[in-house]
Amino acid sequence: YRHRFIVDSGADTSVVGLRIANSLELPLGRPAVLHGMTARNLVDRVHVEELSLGTTTVRNLQLPALREIDLGGEGLVGIDALQQQRLMMDFEKKTIKVEDARVVRYKPLPGEIVVTARRERGQLILTHVRARGLSLDAVIDTGSEITIGNLVLRDKLVRRRGQPLEVIEATGVTGATMKLQVAIIDELQLGPITLRNVPMAFADVPPFKVFGLADQPALLIGTDLLDTFRRVSLDFKARKVRFQLRRCKDTGLIATMSHTTSLLRLSSTGTADVCGR
Known part of the structure; x- marks a missing residue:
């Protein structure tokens, strides 16, 4: 399934939206404290077998499930899924490109x-x-x-x-x-x-x-x-x-x-x- 996630380089964990968690019937995991920007909250987590970002797949995750209206998207990609990645943000074209830094050689910008x-x-x-x-x-x-x-x-x-x-x-x-x-x-x-x-x-x-x-x-x-x-x-x-x-x-x-x-x-x-x- 393809979904529209926000890339958040300041988040230590990825997040899935409640609608995705419910529609895919993701099994409940252990609750955990989420360190958000405005508060620390005890939140429910769900078990995600795999999360794919471009050519990279992260497996066996327990991720918080939050309301899409608060996330601003269907989910959120945090640094747990970015460890080996190269993130390119082009603000003129309004695009974000994610590459596996272990595989794709970097081409310097002018x-x-x-x-x-x-x-x-x-x-x-x-x-x-x-x-x-x-x-x-x-x-x-x-x-x-x-x-x-x-x-x-x-x-x-x-x-x-x-x-x-x-x-x-x-x-x-x-x-x-x-x-x-x-x-x-x-x-x-x-x-x-x-x-x-x-x-x-x-x-x-x-x-x-x-x-x-x-x-x-x-x-x-x-x-x-x-x-x-x-x-x-x-x-x-x-x-x-x-x-x-x-x-x-x-x-x-x-x-x-x-x-x-x-x-x-x-x-x-x-x-x-x-x-x-």
């Missing part, structure tokens, strides 16, 4: 910028990241529409400066909501890439603890920032994140963010060919 990550509990964690000159760890989270920093990062970046914070509400995959504080951060560096005037939300959401990032400045980079690039590749096997900038314009790049409208300008300390062709 002018791509490569940032090496470390592996932690299956997740890629970027260490060459700075916000206002402060070093921090970051995770690419394709399942989040907004970039979120933890409260340790908020206190170091915002509170010490007395910068005002706005409040927004976010909804997670279990339907739970929570309040997030939002501020504009004037500079965020991802390796040699510099992003300016970046809207950033703040909250101690459960994924920080899951990935061992609760006690130091850390960031979950959401699709609001990823969408400002032309392409972003996550190579879980090679521990590399590759960025390709959008085509250059004299005025720089301008994007409009959800919840907060702001100018977001990108530049690079690398060579002049970093812009996509």
Whole structure:
């Protein structure tokens, strides 16, 4: 059976929708605590004999079964199914391509910028990241529409400066909501890439603890920032994140963010060919 799943690089487990679980009569597994973006919940799980993603098949899984209205799709692909994969997100064509990194050789993009990550509990964690000159760890989270920093990062970046914070509400995959504080951060560096005037939300959401990032400045980079690039590749096997900038314009790049409208300008300390062709 083919289904439309959301790819969530910030989720430590895949998820199936309740309609799929019921229609396929998937047997119940053991309940487990799900660490969602907005809450920790005890959820029912079902046994899935195999989950195929492109040419790769993951077998013998126990996956949470959640409502499709909360997931935003028929299911969710987490990092348990991405361990040996290469994920290419093309934001100009609005496509996601998944390849088996053990089989398909990678073809470099023109002018791509490569940032090496470390592996932690299956997740890629970027260490060459700075916000206002402060070093921090970051995770690419394709399942989040907004970039979120933890409260340790908020206190170091915002509170010490007395910068005002706005409040927004976010909804997670279990339907739970929570309040997030939002501020504009004037500079965020991802390796040699510099992003300016970046809207950033703040909250101690459960994924920080899951990935061992609760006690130091850390960031979950959401699709609001990823969408400002032309392409972003996550190579879980090679521990590399590759960025390709959008085509250059004299005025720089301008994007409009959800919840907060702001100018977001990108530049690079690398060579002049970093812009996509």
